[in-house]
Amino acid sequence: MKPAEQNDVPASGVEKAAIIGTGRALLRDISLPAAVVYQRPLAHNIAWMQSFAERHGARLAPHGKTTMTPALFRRQLEAGAWGITLATATQCMAAFEHGVTRLLMANQLVGAANMALVAELITRGAEFHCVVDSVENVQALDGFFAARGLRLQVMIELGVEGGRCGVRNDGELETLLAALEQSSALVLSGIEGYEGIIGGQTPIADVRAYGARLVDTLMRLKRSAAFSADKPVVTASGSKWFDLIAEAFDRADLRGQYIPLLRPGCYVVHDHKLYAGAMEEVKERHADLQGELLPALEVFAHVQSLPEPGLAIVALGKRDIGCDPDLPMPQCLYREGQAPQDVRGWGVRMIMDQHLFLSVPAGETLAVGDIISFGTSHPCLTFDKWRQVLLVDEALDVVEVMPTRF
Missing domain, CATH: 3.20.20.10 (Alanine racemase)
Incomplete structure (x- = not known):
């Protein structure tokens, strides 16, 4: 089986500029939303x-x-x-x-x-x-x-x-x-x-x-x-x-x-x-079972609008992430210059084709341009929305572009 190559990614110049090459920083160099698989x-x-x-x-x-x-x-x-x-x-x-x-x-x-x-x-x-x-x-x-x-x-x-x-x-x-x-x-x-x-x-x-x-x-x-x-x-x-x-x-x-x-x-x-x-x-x-499976797939997207108190609109929709049987689940907030923040308790109100309605708890603040990662329920219905997924290391640097073949 041949490894992932540049010829495996779509021909669009925009897409190539966004993701070709390894060693790119997910949060800085990659066009979002993006489907991400964690290497470890x-x-x-x-x-x-x-x-x-x-x-x-x-x-x-x-x-x-x-x-x-x-x-x-x-x-x-x-x-x-x-x-x-x-x-x-x-x-x-x-x-x-x-x-x-x-x-x-x-x-x-x-x-x-x-x-x-x-x-x-x-x-x-x-x-x-x-x-x-x-x-x-x-x-x-x-x-x-x-x-x-x-x-x-x-x-x-x-x-x-x-x-x-x-x-x-x-x-x-x-x-x-x-x-x-x-x-x-x-x-x-x-x-x-x-x-x-x-x-x-x-x-x-x-x-x-x-x-x-x-x-x-x-x-x-x-x-x-x-x-x-x-x-x-x-x-x-x-x-x-x-x-x-x-x-x-x-x-x-x-x-x-x-x-x-x-x-x-x-x-x-x-x-x-x-x-x-x-x-x-x-x-x-099985009380004696050693270890367990770990979630490895998330989709990263930007906060794009803060139209009213307690509500953020994220640039993520049904075309990007599965929402059956469950809505996407916020995992982590990334903001330049700050440590990642656990947001697993935050809720999603609804999701449309290209917009996700995120409830922001009282006392929490978001800014347009913040990045949030979302987990999924049933990964099949997220993979089939992407022509490629990105394998990243613990530093969130891209180590491999992995094309899909749906």
């Missing part, structure tokens, strides 16, 4: 999750749709990741073009144009897996790839009632298996699922049961010689329940008979609320 927490998170997976005898295939940032893919792979998970054929192509050769598309591959992209990936040497949950999809894939003399690796998706995709019961599973047995171009490589949709009154017990169902189904099919490989894949795990899925997959009596594959994505930069809360719950479930 990033490295910590990548190493922490890789170590967590390995301690449970699992492999890691981080979900790349979170960031679509090749520089982060490279770091995850160098740390030991099995491959990268993506959601669409175009995302898979983008990752492959930047050096990712083992791709798991945790989604159904539908449509001739998308199949053509995957056929190209396979022809060019990618190891590609996708999921199936219907006879119609199996037949369409088989016809397309057989006509081109290619083999496509697929995993059966097991779903839950009221959830997203996936077969719901054993009857649907058997029907799908029969269709796969009749295909000539499809190779069954494993079982896939997604537990993040599970809720209700007993979510922890239900997630554990779902993980056990995935493993039990895989072993039942393995005994019937349904898989092409001696060690088929069983995979699940978003960024909320990764510990429960790891436990379900980590069965001493079955270690060595399959490849347990975890797919969290948001962990790489974590966040300030949604997954921060989930991390606290993980720590409560």
